[in-house]
Structure formats: structure tokens, C-alpha cells
Amino acid sequence: xxxxxxxxxxxxxxxxxxxxxxxxxxxxxxxxxxxxxxxxxxxxxxxxxxxxxxxxxxxxxxxxxxxxxxxxxxxxxxxxxxxxxxxxxxxxxxxxxxxxxxxxxxxxxxxxxxxxxxxxxxxxxxxxxxxxxxxxxxxxxxxxxxxxxxxxxxxxxxxxxxxxxxxxxxxxxxxxxxxxxxxxxxxxxxxxxxxxxxxxxxxxxxxxxxxxxxxxxxxxxxxxxxxxxxxxxxxxxxxxxxxxxxxxxxxxxxxxxxxxxxxxxxxxxxxxxxxxxxxxxxxxxxxxxxxxxxxxxxxxxxxxxxxxxxxxxxxxxxxxxxxxxxxxxxxxxxxxxxxxxxxxxxxxxxxxxxxxxxxxxxxxxxxxxxxxxxxxxxxxxxxxxxxxxxxxxxxxxxxxxxxxxxxxxxxxxxxxxxxxxxxxxx
Amino acid sequence: xxxxxxxxxxxxxxxxxxxxxxxxxxxxxxxxxxxxxxxxxxxxxxxxxxxxxxxxxxxxxxxxxxxxxxxxxxxxxxxxxxxxxxxxxxxxxxxxxxxxxxxxxxxxxxxxxxxxxxxxxxxxxxxxxxxxxxxxxxxxxxxxxxxxxxxxxxxxxxxxxxxxxxxxxxxxxxxxxxxxxxxxxxxxxxxxxxxxxxxxxxxxxxxxxxxxxxxxxxxxxxxxxxxxxxxxxxxxxxxxxxxxxxxxxxxxxxxxxxxxxxxxxxxxxxxxxxxxxxxxxxxxxxxxxxxxxxxxxxxxxxxxxxxxxxxxxxxxxxxxxxxxxxxxxxxxxxxxxxxxxxxxxxxxxxxxxxxxxxxxxxxxxx
Numbered sequence: 001x002x003x004x005x006x007x008x009x010x011x012x013x014x015x016x017x018x019x020x021x022x023x024x025x026x027x028x029x030x031x032x033x034x035x036x037x038x039x040x041x042x043x044x045x046x047x048x049x050x051x052x053x054x055x056x057x058x059x060x061x062x063x064x065x066x067x068x069x070x071x072x073x074x075x076x077x078x079x080x081x082x083x084x085x086x087x088x089x090x091x092x093x094x095x096x097x098x099x100x101x102x103x104x105x106x107x108x109x110x111x112x113x114x115x116x117x118x119x120x121x122x123x124x125x126x127x128x129x130x131x132x133x134x135x136x137x138x139x140x141x142x143x144x145x146x147x148x149x150x151x152x153x154x155x156x157x158x159x160x161x162x163x164x165x166x167x168x169x170x171x172x173x174x175x176x177x178x179x180x181x182x183x184x185x186x187x188x189x190x191x192x193x194x195x196x197x198x199x200x201x202x203x204x205x206x207x208x209x210x211x212x213x214x215x216x217x218x219x220x221x222x223x224x225x226x227x228x229x230x231x232x233x234x235x236x237x238x239x240x241x242x243x244x245x246x247x248x249x250x251x252x253x254x255x256x257x258x259x260x261x262x263x264x265x266x267x268x269x270x271x272x273x274x275x276x277x278x279x280x281x282x283x284x285x286x287x288x289x290x291x292x293x294x295x296x297x298x299x300x301x302x303x304x305x306x307x308x309x310x311x312x313x314x315x316x317x318x319x320x321x322x323x324x325x326x327x328x329x330x331x332x333x334x335x336x337x338x339x340x341x342x343x344x345x346x347x348x349x350x351x352x353x354x355x356x357x358x359x360x361x362x363x364x365x366x367x368x369x370x371x372x373x374x375x376x377x378x379x380x381x382x383x384x385x386x387x388x389x390x391x392x393x394x395x396x397x398x399x400x401x402x403x404x405x406x407x408x409x410x411x412x413x414x415x416x417x418x419x420x421x422x423x424x425x426x
Numbered sequence: 427x428x429x430x431x432x433x434x435x436x437x438x439x440x441x442x443x444x445x446x447x448x449x450x451x452x453x454x455x456x457x458x459x460x461x462x463x464x465x466x467x468x469x470x471x472x473x474x475x476x477x478x479x480x481x482x483x484x485x486x487x488x489x490x491x492x493x494x495x496x497x498x499x500x501x502x503x504x505x506x507x508x509x510x511x512x513x514x515x516x517x518x519x520x521x522x523x524x525x526x527x528x529x530x531x532x533x534x535x536x537x538x539x540x541x542x543x544x545x546x547x548x549x550x551x552x553x554x555x556x557x558x559x560x561x562x563x564x565x566x567x568x569x570x571x572x573x574x575x576x577x578x579x580x581x582x583x584x585x586x587x588x589x590x591x592x593x594x595x596x597x598x599x600x601x602x603x604x605x606x607x608x609x610x611x612x613x614x615x616x617x618x619x620x621x622x623x624x625x626x627x628x629x630x631x632x633x634x635x636x637x638x639x640x641x642x643x644x645x646x647x648x649x650x651x652x653x654x655x656x657x658x659x660x661x662x663x664x665x666x667x668x669x670x671x672x673x674x675x676x677x678x679x680x681x682x683x684x685x686x687x688x689x690x691x692x693x694x695x696x697x698x699x700x701x702x703x704x705x706x707x708x709x710x711x712x713x714x715x716x717x718x719x720x721x722x723x724x725x726x727x728x729x730x731x732x733x734x735x736x737x738x739x740x741x742x743x744x745x746x747x748x749x750x751x752x753x754x755x756x757x758x759x760x761x762x763x764x765x766x767x768x769x770x771x772x773x774x775x776x777x778x779x780x781x782x783x784x785x786x787x788x789x790x791x792x
Contacts, residue, residue, distance in 0.1 A: 256722065303701075324599050364721075365704035365742060367600045368788040371666045374768045 022187070024140040025255060026128040027162040027170035028147065030107065031179045033124035035066035036157045037103055038093050049074070049090040054420065056084035056092050059353075060269060063095060067179055098394070098415040107155060114147050119255045127167055129255035141184050148182060168251035169193075172201055190249045195222035204242040209235075221247050261298065265306075266291045267356025268419040271408065273312045275351035281338060282404035286417060287357045288337050289402060292330040293394070295359060296382060301326035301366045302359030305333060307340040310354035319344045325369050326361075329378040330385075333359070427491030427517040429463045431483065433507055433527075439470050439481045440501040442654070445629055446472040446479045447497040455494065460542045461515070461523075462492035471545050472497055477625045478545045478657040492539045493517045500525070503532050545657055548648035554614060554640040556592065558630075558651060560781065561638060564594045564605045565627050567783050570750045572624045573598035583627060584665040587618040587640070595668050601747050602668055602786040620647055621665055626658035672786060673770050676763035678736035680709060681776060684760050687714075688752040690728045694718045695745035697726040704792045705745045709764070710738045718745070741767045742792035748773075751785040 030036065034052040039045045049069035054060040062083050064076045072087035083090065104123040111118045117129035128147070130140050137143035141163055148161045158180040162173025169185045172194070177183035185193045199205050199213055199221060212235060218224055224232075224247040232240035245251065266287040274280055284307070295302065305327070306320040319340040327333050337357050345352075368374055388397045393414030402417075409417040440459075448456035460471040468485045472478065503525055507513060513527040517536070525532040568583045583596040590613070593606040620642060630638070630649060639650040642660070649656040694705050698718040708715040714732050719725035741764065752760065757775030764771050773785040 361701070363702040364699055364792070365702040366791040367702070367744060368768065368790065369599055370597060370602055370671050370770060370786065370788050371599060376768075 022131075022165050024130040024134075025164055025167050025170040026130060026140075026144045026147065027164075027167070027174045028111070028126055028128065028151070029160050029174050029178075030124035030151075030155075031158045031160055032064055032066040032070075033103075033157070034064040034095055034100055035069070037100055038095070039066065040156050041099075045091055049087050050093065051080070051083050051087075051090050052093050052095040054080050054092065054094055056080055056088075056090075058094075058271075060420070065090075094418075094420065096415070096418050098412075098418070102415070103155060103157070107151060110150050110154060111147065113150075114143065117255050117257050119257060127170065127255045144184070145182060164249075165190075166249070166251040167253050167255065168203075168246050169249050171203070172197065175201055185249075194247065194249055195220065197221045199224065199247075202243060202246045204236075204239055204246050209239075209243070261300075261362065263358050263360035263362065264291055264294045264298070264300070264302075265356060265358035266294075267308060267354060267358075269310075269354045270352070271420065273351040273353050277345065279404060279407070280345065280352060280355060281341070282401050283355050284337055284341055284357060285334055285399060285401045286405055286419075287355070288334040289330050289398070290416075291357055291359060292328060292333055292382070293386075295328050295362075296386065298362075299364055300359075300362040301328045301364070302333070303361035303363065304359070305336045305340065306358040306360065307337050307344060308354070308356040308358065309341070309344055309352050311350040312353055313350060314353075315350075316354075317344055322361075325372070326363055326366055328366070329382045331378050331381065333357075427461070427463050427493060428489040428515070429468055429485045429487045430512050430514045431468065431485040433504060433509060433511050433513055435483050435485070436468075436513065437501075437504050439483060439654075440497070440504055442479060442481065442629070442632065443470060443472040443497050444501060445625075445632065446474060446477060448474040455537055455541045455543070457496060457498065458494040458537055458542070459497040459500070460492060460494050460539060461500075462539075463487045463515075464490040471542070473543060473545050473657070474625075475543060476659050477623055477629065479629065479654065480545060480657070481654040483653065491517055493521075493523060494537045494539055494542050495523045495534055499534055503534070546643070546646050546648075548641040548643065548646070548650075548655070548657075550639050550641045550648070550650060552614070552641055554587065554612065556612075556638045556640055557609065558633065558635050558638040560607055560609070561592070562631055563781055564592070564607060565631055567605045567754050567781070568594045568596035568603045569624070569627055569631075570754065571596040571598055571601055571603040571785075572627075580621065580661060580663040580665070582621040582623045582661045584668070585618075585620055585622050587612060587614050589613055595665070597666060597668065600744070600788050602671065603751075604668065604672070604782075604784045604786070606782045607780060618642070619665075621661035621663065622647060623658050623661055626656055629656055671770065672784070673763070673765065673772050676765045676769075676772055678709075678734075678739060678764045680714070680732050680734035680736070680762045680764070681759050682714065682730065682732040682762060684752055684755060684758060686730060687760070688749055690714075690716055690730050691745050691748050691752070694726045694728050695749075697723050698745055702790065703745045703747075704742050704790050705748075706740065706742045706792050708738065708740045709734060709736075709762075711735065736764075739764050739767065741771065742790040743771075743787060744790055747787055751787070755783060755785075 035050040038050055038052060049072060051062050051065040051069050051074060053063035058080055060080055062074060062076055062078050062080060065074045069087060069090055074083045074086055111126055111128060115128050115130055115133045119127040130143055144161055144163045148159055151159050160174050160177040160180060161182045162170045162177055163184040164170040164173050173183040173185050200210055229244045232244045303323050303326045304320055306318055308318045310316045321336050321340055385397055395413045395416040405417050411417055443459050456474050462469045466484055466487055467482055469482045471480050507527045511527050516524040518524055521536050523534045523536050572583055573581055583594050586593040590608060590610055591606055592609050595604050633651040635651045641648040645660055647658045647660060694716040695703060697720050698705055699720045706717045712734055714730045716728040751773050755775045757777055759776040761774050761776055762771060767789055771787050775783055
């Protein structure tokens with residue numbers, strides 16, 4: 001054995017009865033999410049390379065692609081033009097973020113039926129902590145298989161599921177399970193599981209670290225076990241500490257059920273550069289509308305509003321405003337955003353290729369102002385608008401300014417406008 | 427310029443200068459202090475253009491003159507020299523100041539005195555004399571409610587001088603602190619209302635004597651304590667109309683023991699969210715329930731006996747804002763006067779001393 005027992009002594013060793021005694025974390029990930037949704041909506045795409053993110057001549061990157069496209073070497077985050085060169089026969093789709101979001105919401109609703117401890121890692125990826133729900137299930141692995149079955153049946157999408165005693169092992173198990181598989185790191189088998197995995201599997205090891213480690217003839221996770229903690233620390237600093245623990249399958253991070261996000265933002269790259277101020281403001285209003293919906297769902301108020309503009313020459317400018325009283329409502333946030341945008345835009349004669357709005361310094365409570373009379377008018381308006389939209393869809397109630405986007409985008413009464421898809425890889 | 431002085435005499439004055447001089451490196455001359463010697467006296471002047479300090483002390487002056495030198499360096503040098511020793515200061519021809527004491531010698535680069543901004547003078551003709559200790563107590567009660575962030579709000583407190591009374595008011599937009607005191611003999615020609623910079627208030631707190639003389643002109647306020655004079659540029663902003671927001675008819679009054687209230691708040695606040703620090707108070711017959719929760723950590727509850735007979739009221743507050751008042755109120759019990767969960771609450775000490783103290787606090791939607 002290349003590894004000495006005492007190294008593993010540092011883990012919370014699962015008891016002999018199996019995982020039931022320790023933690024159980026399930027990692028679940030929808031395979032090629034955006035592309036899979038597109039295939040589902042248009043079965044003619046099946047079996048062909050599908051790239052979601054934009055058309056080949058358009059700017060931007062691939063948000064995701066299916067397994068057929070991956071065979072050509074395409075991956076998420078790759079510029080569309082390059083993807084096209086690799087695979088000219090590929091089917092390029094702009095995508096519809098709001099449709100994906102609807103799928104994602106359904107995905108999470110199913111997960112919450114199995115445990116309240118769900119951490120959203122992204123739209124299509126989550127950690128479930130089943131530990132507290134032990135009495136509900138015959139075994140954890142059976143519960144995890146049931147989740148997988150439910151999601152696949154109800155969404156019609158393939159998912160990969162990994163089960164382990166903590167987040168890192170569950171995530172690595174999912175990697176092993178892909179595509180569409182199920183893998184459980186069984187108690188006591190952690191070493192065997194980790195030993196032959198490539199070092200690139202560890203989230204703490206980026207491309208640079210890989211190069212360094214390969215020079216040291218370290219290719220597999222098992223090879224890392226021979227490296228002393230101090231050596232990893234001196235090579236990679238604090239990240240080395242992380243690698244040391246990860247390589248031994250040690251991870252005490254809890255599954256965070258609800259994290260207060262650092263910021264919420266919405267942005268879009270236009271199909272063509274825009275110069276018309278009114279049209280730009282229409283975009284800004286629509287983004288504010290989507291943004292504030294996100295804030296209200298999370299019950300958050302923003303102390304800082306930021307507007308971003310990218311000009312046709314790729315120069316990006318950002319303006320921000322600090323608010324004494326944090327805001328949540330669309331009407332109020334749009335007023336601030338418009339003000340910022342006009343200050344920013346009036347200084348330039350170039351047209352814009354992107355506009356975005358971001359809310360940060362988020363709090364869950366709103367302190368009332370002593371000198372501005374208290375009014376819940378805008379709050380009540382927002383509640384009423386939400387109620388209408390819940391019943392008739394987001395597009396059922398938009399401002400006149402927002403409806404100016406009719407000239408550019410497809411409009412769906414339920415979902416609103418179909419803006420350019422944001423990349424999952426950010 | 428050439429003079430000698432005992433370390434302790436100049437050290438105290440240099441120490442005070444550290445709070446005045448500019449620390450950011452915007453204009454080098456503002457990090458300097460002006461040292462002027464004439465006829466057995468030395469005067470030091472420092473300013474950041476908003477707040478200035480002039481201070482004098484007696485010294486053996488051999489040669490008059492003035493020069494500016496880094497306020498930080500001269501302080502550090504003087505501080506490092508042995509106690510009780512005579513220190514000699516001398517300006518030499520190539521714009522250097524020589525500082526020597528015993529066998530230690532320093533030569534420090536200076537800037538010409540002509541570059542130093544003019545710091546205004548006052549005649550103190552108005553004869554407005556204020557009791558310093560009382561003023562300091564009053565500053566303690568308003569200081570914390572001055573906005574932290576200058577970007578958000580005006581950074582100063584309103585001072586009102588009227589017949590036989592002095593008032594200080596501060597606010598950051600979410601709360602307001604008001605103090606007033608009876609001061610016999612105050613008799614200005616007309617009521618004086620000026621905004622005093624936070625930094626000036628901090629400097630007044632450091633002074634000690636029994637009285638302080640006050641004067642002002644169009645642009646500046648002057649506070650004189652003994653040999654020291656603070657000069658503070660008047661903050662031009664309009665102070666919010668605080669009288670209009672002081673609640674007059676908050677019907678529900680509760681009395682609570684100050685110490686146990688602040689301890690309970692401190693405990694519950696441990697699990698409040700870091701940024702908003704919100705705690706929820708549910709006030710029922712003869713008790714307050716405290717609650718806080720942070721989705722990332724957990725939740726906390728506490729319970730306290732109080733004197734209260736009104737209806738149930740549930741309100742959220744910034745826990746730090748509650749504690750700020752409780753820490754500065756010198757009474758065993760405090761009154762909390764409430765209306766509803768959208769209206770300002772009033773807090774005051776149950777028994778008021780010769781300084782009246784009222785704290786207005788807006789609730790928080792949690």
C-alpha cells in the first residue's frame with residue numbers, strides 16, 4: 001500500500017455499520033443541462049452535437065454542449081467561433097435561459113421533497129445532506145437512487161448522482177458516475193476510490209498546479225499521499241492545505257441550505273450593438289425587473305446598486321451608488337439604475353454591446369428612515385405584481401418601457417423576453 | 427528659530443496634534459505642523475483644513491522664527507527621548523530642523539512656513555463660556571449616532587446655544603440622539619445653531635479643564651481650553667428637521683432594567699446577521715421576548731421581565747443601535763416608548779439627571 005494508515009486516521013472514519021452511522025451527502029448534477037433541455041424540447045436534435053450559447057457567427061461562448069459535441073473537443077466556456085471550427089456540423093442554439101430556470105426550479109422542488117438540507121451549487125447541480133433524514137429511509141443509497149429516478153422521470157433529463165460521507169467524496173463520485181450514472185463511495189472504500197483518480201479531479205488543483213505536480217511525477221491522487229503537508233503548503237500556500245485534505249477525502253464543509261448571496265446580478269449582451277438610448281433603458285428596466293424578482297424571492301435588500309456597460313470597443317465601465325436605506329422594489333431600483341446609467345452613457349458616443357445591473361451589500365432586514373415618511377406603496381405594488389405573475393406568468397405584466405423590447409426579442413407571455421443566454425460557467 | 431523645552435511640556439501638545447494632522451497623503455504640508463517661536467513662547471499649529479489646533483507653551487526662546495515639520499516624526503522623536511530631559515530645537519539655513527537632547531541628534535527635513543495654510547483667529551468677544559465636563563458628557567451621548575460613513579450622511583452634530591441651555595443633536599438617518607442641559611449664565615444675542623464636525627467633538631473629548639470658551643465667525647467655530655484652541659470649519663449642510671421627527675404621542679411605555687436588557691440583547695445579537703444586526707422584540711404584558719436568526723448560523727431567543735401593561739407589539743431593531751443607547755445612558759432603568767412597528771421608538775433614562783437625554787430609533791423590517 002502506498003499510503004500509510006495514519007494518514008487516513010485523520011478522517012472521521014465511518015463506523016463498521018456503514019454510512020448510516022456517519023454523514024451522508026449526495027451530489028446530483030444534470031448532464032449537459034442546457035443542451036439536454038433543448039433535446040427534450042426538440043427530439044430531432046438527439047444524437048447530434050448540440051452547442052448552446054449562440055449561433056456560430058455570434059460573439060460569446062458555449063454555455064454548455066451535449067456529449068456528442070464534447071467528442072469534438074468542445075467544452076463549456078469555449079468561444080463559439082472556435083467551437084464552430086472544431087465542429088462545423090454542430091447545431092448551435094442561442095438558448096432560453098428562462099426555460100432552463102423553470103426546469104431548474106422543478107429540479108430543486110423535487111430535491112426538497114427528500115431533505116430540507118439542499119445546497120444549490122448552480123442551476124443544475126446540488127448537494128443533499130441526508131444525514132438528518134436517516135429514519136426516513138431504509139438506506140441512504142436507496143434514497144439517493146430514488147431521487148435520481150424521480151428527477152429523471154419527472155424532468156425527462158439524465159442526471160448523475162454521487163454518494164459519499166462528505167461533499168468532496170460525493171462530488172468525485174458524481175464525476176465517476178457521469179454520464180447518467182450512480183456511484184457510491186462505500187464506507188471503508190474511500191482509499192481505493194481515491195487512489196487511481198487523476199489529480200485534475202480535485203477542485204483545489206487548477207491547471208498550473210497540475211503542471212507543477214506532473215513535473216514531480218504526481219499524476220494520481222494516490223501519488224499525493226506521499227507528499228508531506230508542509231511540502232504542499234510551501235508549493236501552493238493555503239491552497240496546499242486544502243489539497244492535502246481533499247486528497248485524503250477529508251471535508252468538513254457543511255451542506256449550506258441557504259446562503260445569503262454576496263450579490264445578485266443580471267446582464268445581457270445584445271444581438272447587435274445598440275446606440276438608441278431608449279432601447280438601452282428598456283433593457284435596463286427589464287434586467288432590473290428580473291433582478292428584483294430574485295431579490296424578493298430571497299427576501300433580500302440591497303445597499304449597493306451597480307450598473308455596467310460594455311462599449312462596442314469592449315471597454316467596460318461600472319458606476320455604483322450606495323444607499324442609506326437598502327432597496328428591493330423594481331420601481332425604486334430602476335430609478336437608481338437609470339440615474340447611474342445616464343451618467344455613464346452620456347459621457348460616451350459609442351454604442352453598447354452589453355448592459356448589466358448588480359445589487360450587492362445584501363441584507364435581510366430593511367432599516368426604516370427617520371426623515372423619509374414611511375410608505376409601503378412600492379412594497380404593496382411589488383406584492384401585487386408578483387401575485388399576477390405567479391398566476392399568469394412573468395410576461396403578463398410588464399412596463400411600457402420594457403415592452404419596447406418587442407422590437408428585438410421574441411416574447412413569451414409566460415416567460416417574458418428571450419434574452420441572450422448567460423453562460424453557466426460565468 | 428531656536429528654543430529649548432522640557433520633554434513633557436511639548437509632548438502633550440504634540441500628542442494632541444496627532445488627531446488633527448492629515449494622515450492620508452493628499453497634501454504633504456497638512457501632515458506638517460507649524461512651529462513658531464517668539465518671546466518665551468512657542469506656538470504649534472496643525473490643520474487638515476477642516477479642523478485645526480493651535481496650542482502654546484512656555485519655552486526658552488533664543489531666537490524667534492517659524493518653520494513646518496512632519497507632525498508625526500517630531501512626535502515620535504520627542505517621545506523616544508528620555509523623560510525629564512531638555513530638548514533643543516533649531517532651524518538651520520537649509521530648511522532643516524535640528525532636534526538634540528543629551529547625546530541624541532536628529533535633522534529633519536522641513537517645508538517653508540509660507541506653504542502652511544492660514545488658520546483663522548478669533549477674538550472671543552462673545553464671552554460664551556461652557557462647562558467642559560458637562561459638554562464632554564453630552565458629546566458621549568451623541569457621538570456614536572453621528573453617521574460613520576461620510577458618503578452617506580453629514581458627519582457632525584448640531585449644537586444649539588440658547589438662553590441658559592445647550593443642546594446637542596446627532597443622527598445618521600435611522601436614529602437620532604438628543605441631549606440638553608441647563609447652563610446658567612448662557613445668554614447669546616440670538617439662538618446659535620451650528621453643525622460641529624465629528625472630528626472636532628472627538629478632540630474636545632480629549633481636553634480637560636473646568637471650562638471652555640466658544641466663539642464663531644461666518645465660516646469657523648472656535649473652542650478654547652486653556653492654552654489650546656480648536657478651529658473647526660462649519661459644516662454647511664442643513665441639519666435635518668429633527669424637532670419634526672421627535673415622536674410626541676407614543677402611547678405604549680415600558681420600563682426595563684438597563685443592565686439585564688443590554689446583556690440579553692448582546693446574547694441574542696450573537697446570532698443576528700452581521701450586516702443588519704437585526705433582533706426582533708416582542709413586547710407583551712410584563713415581558714420582552716428577543717429573537718434573532720441568521721440563515722447561515724442559527725437562531726437565538728431570550729426573555730426578560732419588564733414593567734409593561736400595553737398591547738402586544740412586535741418590532742425589529744438594529745441591536746447595535748439599542749446597545750449604543752444603553753451603554754451611554756447612566757440610569758438603572760430605561761423607558762421605551764412605542765407606537766407601532768413602522769414608527770420611531772423613543773428611549774430615555776428613567777430618571778434624568780441634569781443632562782436630558784432622548785434617543786429616537788427607527789425600527790427595522792425583519
